[in-house]
Amino acid sequence: MSSTDTNIKCACECGATTFAANGTPLFRLICHCSICQRFNDAPFADVAVFRAKDVDTPSKDSVRYERWRPPPNIRRGTCVSCGAPAIELFHPPLLPKLTIVPVRNIGQHEILPEPSAHIFYESRLVDVADDLPKYQGYWSSQLLFGRLLMRA
Numbered sequence: 592m593s594s595t596d597t598n599i600k601c602a603c604e605c606g607a608t609t610f611a612a613n614g615t616p617l618f619r620l621i622c623h624c625s626i627c628q629r630f631n632d633a634p635f636a637d638v639a640v641f642r643a644k645d646v647d648t649p650s651k652d653s654v655r656y657e658r659w660r661p662p663p664n665i666r667r668g669t670c671v672s673c674g675a676p677a678i679e680l681f682h683p684p685l686l687p688k689l690t691i692v693p694v695r696n697i698g699q700h701e702i703l704p705e706p707s708a709h710i711f712y713e714s715r716l717v718d719v720a721d722d723l724p725k726y727q728g729y730w731s732s733q734l735l736f737g738r739l740l741m742r743a
């Protein structure tokens with residue numbers, strides 16, 4: 592997959608919040624943490640992680656950002672029209688800035704890599720029967736995230 596000249600259209604559920612990715616995701620994860628559960632109103636979040644510079648942020652008046660507790664310090668943006676998750680901005684210390692996009696907001700699913708793993712699996716609401724590695728606990732989930740980032 593070439594990351595040149597990609598223009599991947601992204602949109603929230605209602606279509607009022609739109610933005611484009613200009614590169615392919617670094618990796619994809621399925622997160623079962625309790626914040627993702629509440630933020631997505633779903634048992635888990637299936638998300639693609641991009642370099643922030645590869646994603647145009649949606650116009651300011653279409654998204655409302657909130658920081659959820661506890662950290663990591665992710666600004667989670669929901670569409671002001673439909674209230675659905677739109678985009679998440681993650682600026683980890685000493686690391687490249689990242690933009691996280693729920694995969695259901697990504698128009699072209701063929702550009703998505705397979706998920707690398709499940710993380711925060713200990714707080715799952717549902718068991719998932721697949722062959723992906725399942726990381727439990729804060730540190731092992733964070734370490735995996737860091738490893739995937741280094742590899743990308």
Ligand SMILES: [Zn+2]
Pocket residue numbers: 603604605606607608670671672673674675
């Ligand atoms: Zn919307």
Ligand SMILES: [Zn+2]
Pocket residue numbers: 622623624625626627628636711
């Ligand atoms: Zn999560």
